[in-house]
Amino acid sequence: MLDTAVPRRLGRxxxxxxxxxxxxxxxxxxxxxxxxxxxxxxAAFLSFLQLGFALFLVLTLRWLLFLAKRVAQRRRDGRHEQGPQGSGPG
Incomplete structure (x- = not known):
């Protein structure tokens, strides 16, 4: 489950x-x-909307990068706790 602090921070x-x-x-x-x-x-208002949309895209990409790093870190931590794959009896 996602931490709710991240979307709140992004919204801010x-x-x-x-x-x-x-x-x-x-x-x-x-x-x-x-x-x-x-x-x-x-034209001034449209430039404001364009700037706002650009900022929204940048912040959204930043948030997605943060989530990707977090998922990768959790996967690494999960593999570390489970041990090497294929170590069962066989």
């Missing part, structure tokens, strides 16, 4: 990344980096 990372991306987007709007046209604001 994702929310934090989206919060930072959102603040960056708002800063760009308020500082005049984007014109006042609706098209420009839409």
């Amino acid at each position: 990372w994702i929310l934090g990344a989206l919060l930072i991306a959102g603040l960056w987007w708002l800063y760009g709007l308020k500082s005049g980096h984007y014109e006042d046209s609706q098209e420009s604001k839409l």
Whole structure:
């Protein structure tokens, strides 16, 4: 069974990344980096979504790598406890 702390930690990372991306987007709007046209604001919002999605992908891949390492470690530990394979009577 998976430890519930890992998904919670991943969720916090994702929310934090989206919060930072959102603040960056708002800063760009308020500082005049984007014109006042609706098209420009839409482009800014889409760039925010793109940044958020990229951060989500990076963090998801990081989490999957963590899980793969953990599974590999458990398999190694399990083999070590069982002893060499094929050591039974035969």
